[in-house]
Amino acid sequence: MEETLTREQLLDMYYYMKLTRMVEERLQRLYRQGKIVGGLYRSLGQEGESVASAYALEEGDFLAVMIRNLGALFVRGVRPWEVFTQYMGKGTSPTRGKDNIVHFGSVERGIIPPISHLGDLIPVMAGIALASKMQRKRSVALTYIGDGGTSTGAFHEGLNFAAVLKLPLIVIAEDNGYAYSTPKHKQMAIENIADRAIGYGIFGETVDGNDVIAVYHATRRAVERAREGLGPTLLEVKTFRMRGHAEHDDAWYVPRELLEYWQKRDPILRLETYLKEHGMADETDFEAITHRIEQEIEADLQYAEQSPMPDPRIALEGVYAETPSVSEVAPLPREHAVRTRS
Amino acid sequence: MPVLTYLEAIRQGLWEEMERDERVFLLGEDIGVYGGAFKVTEGFLERFGEERVIDTPISEAAIVGAAIGAALVGLRPVAEMQFIDFISIAFDQLTNFAAKCRYRWGAGVPIVVRGPCGGGVHGGPFHSQNVEAYFFHTPGLKIVEPATPYDAKGLIKAAIRDEDPVLYFEHKYLYRRIRGEVPEGDYIVPIGKADIKRLGRDVTILTYGWMLHKSLEAAEIVAQEGIEVEVVDLRTLLPLDDETILSSVAKTGRAVIVHEDTRTGGIAGEIAMRINERIFEYLEAPVVRVTAPDTPIPFSPPLEEFFLPQVEEIVQAVRWVANY
Amino acid sequence: MKVEVIMPQMGESIAEGTVTKWLKRPGDYVRRDEPLFEISTDKVDAEIPSPAEGVLAEVLVHEGETVPIQTVVAYIETDKEAVEAPPREVSERAATEAVPPREPAPEPTRAVPPTTEPSPMREIILPPHPWEKQKQEIRITIPAERAERKAVRSSPVVEKLAQEYGIDLTQVEGTGRGGRVTKRDVLRYLEERAAHPSEVRPQPVEAPSPEAPELETPLYPPYLPGERVEIVPMSVMRKKIAEHMVYSKRVAPHVTTFFEIDMTRVSRLREQLQPDFEQRHGIKLTYLPFIIQACVSALKAFPLLNASVAEDKIVYKKDINIGIAVALEWGLIVPVIKNADALSLVGLAKAVHDLATRARNKQLKPEEVQGGTFTITNPGVFGSLFGTPVIHQPQVAILGVGRITKRPVVVEDDAIAIRAMAYFSLSFDHRLIDGAIADQFMAHIKRTLESFELTGV
DSSP, X not given: XXXXXXXXXXXXXXXXHHHHHHHHHHHHHHHHTTOSSSOOOOOTTTHHHHHHHHHTOOTTOEEEOOTTOHHHHHHTTOOHHHHHHHHHTOTTSTTTTSSOTTOOOBTTTTBOOOOSSTTTHHHHHHHHHHHHHHTTOOOOEEEEEETTGGGSHHHHHHHXXXXXXXXXXXXXXXXXXXXXXXXGGGTOSSSOGGGHHHHHTSEEEEEETTOHHHHHHHHHHHHHHHHTTOOOEXXXXXXXXXXXXXXXXXXXXXXXXXXXXXXXXXXXXXXHHHHHHTTSOOHHHHHHHHHHHHHHHHHHHHHHHHSOOOOGGXXXXXSSTTSXXXXXXXXXXXXXXXXXXX | OOEEEHHHHHHHHHHHHHHHOTTEEEEETTOSSSOOTTSTXXXXXXXXXXXXXXXXXXXXXXXXXXXHHHHHTTOEEEEEOSSGGXXXXXXXXXXXXXXXXXXXXXXXXXXXXXXXXOOSSSOOTTSSOOOHHHHHTOXXXXXXXXXXXHHHHHHHHHHHHOSSOEEEEEETTTTTTOEEEOOSSOOOOOTTOOEEEEOOSSEEEEEOTHHXXXXXXXXXXXXXXXXXXXXXEOOEEESOOHHHHHHHHHHHSOEEEEEEEESTTSTHHHHHHHHHHHHGGGOSSOOEEEEEOSXXXXXXXXXXXXXXXXXXXXXXXXXXXXXX | OEEEEEOOOOSTTOOEEEEEEESSOTTOEEOTTSEEEEEEOSXXXXXXXXXXXXXXXXXXXXXXXXXXXXXXXXXXXXXXXXXXXXXXHHHHHHHHHHOXXXXXXXXXXXXXXXXXXXXXXXXXXXXXXXXXXXXOOEEEEEEHXXXXXXXXXXXXXXXXXXXXXXXXXXXXXXXXXXXXXXXHHHHHHHHHHHHSTTTSSOOOSSXXXXXXXXXXXXXXXXXXXXXXOOXXXXXXXXHHHHHHHXXXXXXXXXXXXXXXXXXXXXXXXXXXHHHHHHHHHSSOOOSHHHHXXXXXXXXXXXXXXXXXXXXXXXXXXXXXXXXXXXXXXXXXXXXXXXXXXGOOHHHHHHHHHHHHHHHXXXXXXXXXXXXXXXXXXOGGXXXXXXXXXXXXXXXSEEEEEOOOEEEEEEOGGGOEEEEEXXXXXXXXXXXXXXXXXXXXXXXXXXXXXXXOOXXXX
């Protein structure tokens, strides 16, 4: 019996989606102002599936994002200043400048950072799920993979491993149409990634990734399945990458018609419509949320801009346990809390 | 004191750690029901159960990846590579994930990846390799290779207790051919410490694994000629024990590095460079090395014998530096 | 014939097996491949089939016994005639390699070092290099006396120089790191020594002869008691020259061959080039550069003359370093043009001029009188027609150039012409060089000079 999402929960998810979009818009401006070190990878159009899937987790569960799942991080309690400092390479970033973009996290917060090599997270999250099972904990492990990433050997090995051992692992496969410039039909000979679930002997499902309610419920089902010991789920979300691979890529290779098609199905737009249609919220509510987000962003951005760059000597630290680890060099300057589902 | 084979010592170390700490568990191919291709883990499944002795699919990347995940949340996995040659499939997980977590986000990855290395058993190119050089280059990893039963038990315990990822190489030729006294009960051989297996005065041999035993043989031969060789068993390849290595070579002034691994890019080059850049003034002769040639490992016995460093070569190298 | 039944190797790393059960008794008949006995190893228990058909004659290893692989456990007596058993080389080797010692292999023990009492140790801290980012001090512990010896440590190059020149490094002031003696320090020391020869030991003209002849009571005393004489001590250089000449004649059987060479063409070329040359380079163009080029060409063609004798080995020198004997007021010195084959005519002229000038001004560096592989001497400059020069050790040949004089000679068609002629004499070491080679070498020089081609001055 599926629970119904309350108004508060829906507005919560709305908040996180807007936060994601507005933070990324800000990052884009900063990028063009030359204030960002390295590249910028946006998740425009995909905010819904990231937020909704992460929203279905509980405290104690583990999350591992990829580059286009910023929304999931916010749901789990990450704040904008952490993202800004990561992009700027500041000494106050969660990794002290050791790594960039969303490559940060901590076991205490239940957030496992990715590496750039695609697919590698899946065996690792399988291992976390294995530990959960061995420790008789109810916690599940959830991670994401793009259509491109499903082609890797690590994806296959990790999923098969989790399947055989019936581990509480959820893999959200995001079919967003493109892996850099490679369209899906050059990546795989099938239409739906979830079809592969049969091959692994696990549960698979395909949902509309831009429908946050559908994604939320599908993820809840997968989470419950995992907690009951029924093994992994390969949950495919259909969505679309509305910008290029990164800010330096203008995605000229994507047909205009596709973009127009998906523009109409924007997740934020759809949730606004749903809320309005069900009399749960109106423009003033949305504006209030937007306003709140603007203030949060301003405050966090100011903090990030005023933060110093890292002490160069930190480059030598944290290689082994015997050398001081990153968090020991300087305490985290700000509090962060693990947000749970209200 | 009990006398065990090298393999029995490893088994005993693993067993004691599994008894001592319930967070320790094993995963790998054919380690449970079959007891491991070389029977290292024989009896473990019966004693510790399926949950702690996991027979996995053939997925070295997933085996190591899962070990990493489990270690991140507090367990102490020991992953087996059936032959260490297959570790190449897990290269990415080891060098890009395990080695970098602490550096990037302060999280330790206390895994052990163990497996049989080395030749001498007509295993051919894919069952006889020494893979330390591929990982030696990766900051964040540790590498150990015991040569005696005593060190084997002590080092597997140390590896399991270490907070960072440790690669534990067991030389398959030594498994049942080397016996030695192994204390009962708990003891550690510290990681990062070399051991002087034979005190000497004229020439230092720096070596590890099977080559330790060949070096000791060589030392006995040249002792007849009045050359007293000091044989240093590195035991830990990464991080190298600079103090012991440099003290010994500064004392004798002559160094011969012996390893079974091939020549170019083998760790002898790194060791020789450390000697050169710090204690050049103490050298009486160039630092030389005895290694396998730069080829894949051949299969047929006469070819493999030619390939592997032999006692005679070590003797010649020692004489050369001694008479320089 | 007896066929061996052996303990098989049931897997890699298996070194031994236990006979658990004999399925046949001695005297029983067994067919080939019929199960003969059972074994147990670390990896597997197995039934072993008989290798041959016959009677189980003798059982050497009984139930419950453990033996190394390849051990003969029994014999089967077949009724076939004994055939040459194929050599089991490979398996034999496997057996010797695979057989572990029955007793536990001795745990590697620590051999007690030969010294009877423990030497005092000293701890030394090795600092990191200033450019290193991972500043790492390494602490080593070594016997104290090793640490002390380090005071005179220098480098292999310096050690070699010291040995060659007979220098006691402890006497040389070291300006290197921590008081190390550098190569520059040694060269400076040598210069000072050369400048004040009376103060120090003999200055070598070039690499000292390995064996200096012993001074023994002369058979013919240089002067008799009562004879009116003035005794003047020989200069160091004189002594050295004397020693060298005796030595050279002693070790190398000298043979000298003489060639008459028409230098007219060279002479004309020289006249042609001379004015421009002098204007552009400020020095005179002599015959020597031409002669050196001809020698270089000939040495390339006959590398045996650019060599040395090392007991029973020939040491071919890869570099062509031409020594030019320079007469000094106080003696004789032979500066060397290194890699003469790389120099043009101009280069050679300059080198000759430079070396000769500095030789006369005592400004030569030690390395400039070392390393020659062939020498040219010029007795002609003082009027000699031809000489029999002494080979400059450790070389194997020396070319003497006589005076160039205009003489009537018979040319083509029996005509008589006035030509600038010179006698060239080559003294060579007959241990290594035979007359034929020497003459061919000289013929080459003759041809080169008589038809000299300017190849880029």
